[in-house]
Structures are given as C-alpha cells and as structure tokens.
Amino acid sequence: MTEKTHNPRMGRFNPIRHFMLLQRYGQNHPWKYMLRVALIVTVYGAALLALCLVPIAVFGDTPLSQIWPWMLGVLAGMAVCAALGAGIGVLMMRWTIKEAKVPHDADPNTLRAAQRHLRRGELSGDPRVDRLARHLAPQAERANSNRFFAFAALAAGVPYLVFTGIQFSNGTGQIFQLFLALFIVVVFAVAWPWARKHKRNAQRLMKAYDAGYGPFDGESEPGLDDRDRGGAGAP
Numbered sequence: 329m330t331e332k333t334h335n336p337r338m339g340r341f342n343p344i345r346h347f348m349l350l351q352r353y354g355q356n357h358p359w360k361y362m363l364r365v366a367l368i369v370t371v372y373g374a375a376l377l378a379l380c381l382v383p384i385a386v387f388g389d390t391p392l393s394q395i396w397p398w399m400l401g402v403l404a405g406m407a408v409c410a411a412l413g414a415g416i417g418v419l420m421m422r423w424t425i426k427e428a429k430v431p432h433d434a435d436p437n438t439l440r441a442a443q444r445h446l447r448r449g450e451l452s453g454d455p456r457v458d459r460l461a462r463h464l465a466p467q468a469e470r471a472n473s474n475r476f477f478a479f480a481a482l483a484a485g486v487p488y489l490v491f492t493g494i495q496f497s498n499g500t501g502q503i504f505q506l507f508l509a510l511f512i513v514v515v516f517a518v519a520w521p522w523a524r525k526h527k528r529n530a531q532r533l534m535k536a537y538d539a540g541y542g543p544f545d546g547e548s549e550p551g552l553d554d555r556d557r558g559g560a561g562a563p
Contacts, residue, residue, distance in 0.1 A: 344440060345437075345440075348436035348440055349436055352431075352432065352434055355421065355425050358417075358425075359418060362414035362415070362417050362421075365410075366413070369406070369410040373403060378399075381399055382395075420479075425467055428467045429467065431463070441457045442458075443461070445457060445458070445533065446464060449529030449530065449532035451536050458540075458541065459537075459541075461537070462544050463544075465530045465533055468529075469527055471523075472530070477520055489509050489513075492505045492506065
C-alpha cells in the first residue's frame with residue numbers, strides 16, 4: 329500500500345475549488361452546463377460588440393442606424409457558433425464520462441487529490457482519494473484515448489489546415505493563417521504523447537488499486553464521510 333500523503337484542504341473562495349465544483353456540476357448536468365456556457369459567450373460577445381462599435385457611431389461618421397444591422401448579424405453568427413460549440417461539447421463530454429463521471433456529491437478537495445494521483449498513476453494511501461481516483465480512471469482513459477484525439481483533429485484541426493492550404497495554393501493566404509496552422513500542428517504533436525502518458529498512468533493506477541484494495545466495485549459510486557459534507561453544496 330502506498331504511504332498516505334497529506335492533501336491540504338482548499339479555502340471556500342479558492343478558484344481551484346470552484347473549478348472542481350464546476351467540473352462536478354458539468355458532468356452531472358451537461359446540457360444545462362453547456363447551455364449556460366453558450367449564453368455567457370453570447371452575452372460576452374454582445375458586450376464586446378457594443379464596446380467596439382457603439383463608440384464608432386457616437387464619435388465617428390457612421391450613424392448607428394447603419395451599424396446596428398451589422399451588429400445583429402455578427403451577434404447572431406456568434407450565438408449560432410456558441411450553440412454549435414455547446415452541442416459538440418455536450419457530445420464529447422457525454423462520450424468521455426460514459427463509463428464514469430464525477431459523483432454528484434464529491435468533495436472538491438478529495439476530487440482534486442484524486443485527479444492529481446490519477447495523473448501520476450500512483451495511489452495516495454487515503455482510501456477515499458484512491459477509491460475516487462479508481463472510479464474516475466475509465467474517464468481518464470477515454471479522454472486521453474487515440475480515438476478522442478483523432479476525433480478532435482478531424483473536427484477542428486484538419487479542416488482548418490485544408491482550408492489554409494487551399495488559400496495559400498490560390499495565393500490568397502495570410503501569414504497569420506500560416507502561423508495558426510503551425511501552432512495547431514505543434515499543439516497536437518505535444519498533446520498526443522502527453523495524453524498517451526496519462527492514459528498509461530490511469531491504467532497503472534487501476535492495477536495498483538486492484539492489487540492494494542482488491543477488485544473495484546464499479547457499480548457503486550464513492551460516498552462521502554462526515555468530513556466531506558461541508559464541501560458538497562452545488563456551485
């Protein structure tokens with residue numbers, strides 16, 4: 329058994345704690361979570377458009393009557409893109425958490441420690457942390473699988489690279505597009521081996537858990553003990 333490590337508790341206003349709460353909420357309510365993300369992106373985009381275009385109408389030569397149709401068109405396009413992105417996000421999230429999701433009452437401190445040890449592929453020695461890490465191991469496997477990265481590449485990277493290549497072959501490409509295409513290639517070249525490493529670590533933790541604690545009962549989710557009740561509220 330791995331020696332038990334000390335996992336410091338996060339304060340109530342710790343941003344990492346709130347990120348854990350958002351992750352817990354998102355995995356248990358993916359449609360509601362992504363709907364809120366789409367609304368926030370749309371409202372934020374509307375505020376940016378107002379800050380950029382209204383001063384032009386007030387202090388420039390173009391009247392607001394000519395600007396607002398463009399603003400509405402851009403805002404509508406932004407809302408459609410946000411909704412499309414939210415829909416893709418829901419599908420990817422539901423595929424990732426198909427075999428295991430963050431329990432709806434998981435303590436943020438325990439969740440943070442479990443994910444840290446899951447990335448390392450090592451047991452913590454704390455049965456609560458180790459059980460949650462073992463519970464989330466299938467999720468880590470799917471999120472770092474070759475299939476997941478291939479889908480992300482085909483859905484995002486490849487179309488942009490093809491589009492950029494066509495533009496440069498026609499002599500209409502811009503240097504910014506070239507740098508962005510190179511950035512996408514570098515990101516995938518770095519992220520893919522990194523993901524394979526974390527997938528192997530998740531598999532190593534599963535074997536270590538089964539060897540140290542016995543076969544894992546995947547039918548029951550990790551529960552809370554009395555020390556965890558204080559951090560189990562909704563975000």
